[in-house]
Structure formats: structure tokens, C-alpha cells
Amino acid sequence: MTGSTSAAPGPRAVLLIEDDAFKQKELEGALLEMMPDAEFRVGRSVRQALSFLAERTYDLIVLDMALPSHEVRPAAAQPMSQPSGGVELLLELSYEERGDPVIIVTQHPEIEFDGRLYALGQFARAFGKKASANLRGVIYFNVLDGGWRAELQRLVR
Structure with a gap:
């Protein structure tokens, strides 16, 4: 009888x-507790995140909603704050027909999409109707309440 061997799964690729x-430090710490083998890429702006998305697919994307347009660089134009920069990235994933799992973690109680504000619990449904x-x-991140950690753990599994 011939036995088959399968390679051990590699580290999980996480785009934060x-x-x-x-917030980045808190999220990385929580995710490492859940996925000790995770390898992180950290995007700090819409432009950087788009660049990382073009490079590969990810086992998990943890996404903030309010992001600057680009990183701060000496002698360069200041980045524009984009309250719905995360929505732009979700739309890009939809356009590219990507299946990377996404968890939104935001400090804001509402997300603007398609000209309206949606409570966090309603955003996924509203987004799903258009893209x-x-x-x-979607997780509400509140540093004073650790409930976000339990919700993140539930969604990561």
C-alpha cells in the first residue's frame, strides 16, 4: 500500500x-495569537495597499476604512484623507473578482458607501447589492472594550 504525504501548509499571508x-500593533498582536504562523504585509495608504494587492492573493485581509491616499514623503504633496478609502479597496477586489477573505476593522460607527451612511451591521448587505x-x-474597534478581539477571533476561524 502506498501512502500519500502532503506538504505542511505554509505560513498564512495576511495583508493588514x-x-x-x-491600532496596527493591537491587531497584529491579536492576529498572531490566533495565527502564530502568519506573515504580515502592512499597507498604510490606499496607494500602498493597491500595490500589495497587485503582487499576490492573501489568506486574510484586515482592512481599515479611513485611509490616506498615499504615504507621507519629504517634499511631496500631503496625502488626502479618504474616509472611505477602504471602500475603494473593496471595490478593487470586486472589480478584479478576487476571493481574498476580508475583515473590516474600523473605529467609526458608520461607513459611507454609494452616497449613504450605513451602520456597521448593515454595510456588508448594502455593499453586496452593488459589488x-x-x-x-465588520468589527467596531474600541480600545476601551476588548469585544473586538473576540469578534476578530470568531471571524478568523
Whole structure:
């Protein structure tokens, strides 16, 4: 009888799109507890995230909604704040017909999409009517309440 062997799965590729250093550190710490083998790429702007998305697919994308247009560089134009920069990235994933799983983690109670504000619990449904992305869920990040960690753990599994 011939046995088959399968290669051990490699590290999970995680794209964390977050411009706030504190929130980035909190999210990385929580994700490493859940996925010790994770390899992170961190995008801090819409432009950088688009570049990383063009390079490969990811096992998980953790996405902030309010992102600057590009990174701050000496003697360059200041980045524009984009309250719905994360929506732009979701639309790109939809346009490219990508299946990368996405979890939104935001500090804002509403997300602007298609000219309207949606409560976090309603955003996925509203987005799904206009575009498609593998959106696993939306989490409200509140540093004073650790509930976001439990929700992240639930969605990562």
C-alpha cells in the first residue's frame, strides 16, 4: 500500500491595511495569537495597499476604512484623507473578482458607501447589492472594550 504525504501548509499571508500605528500593533498582536504562523504585509495608504494587492492573493485581509491616499514623503504633496478609502479597496477586489477573505476593522460607527451612511451591521448587505467581495464581517474597534478581539477571533476561524 502506498501512502500519500502532503506538504505542511505554509505560513498564512495576511495583508493588514491600517494607518494608525497603535491600532496596527493591537491587531497584529491579536492576529498572531490566533495565527502564530502568519506573515504580515502592512499597507498604510490606499496607494500602498493597491500595490500589495497587485503582487499576490492573501489568506486574510484586515482592512481599515479611513485611509490616506498615499504615504507621507519629504517634499511631496500631503496625502488626502479618504474616509472611505477602504471602500475603494473593496471595490478593487470586486472589480478584479478576487476571493481574498476580508475583515473590516474600523473605529467609526458608520461607513459611507454609494452616497449613504450605513451602520456597521448593515454595510456588508448594502455593499453586496452593488459589488462582490469575500467580506467576512465588520468589527467596531474600541480600545476601551476588548469585544473586538473576540469578534476578530470568531471571524478568523
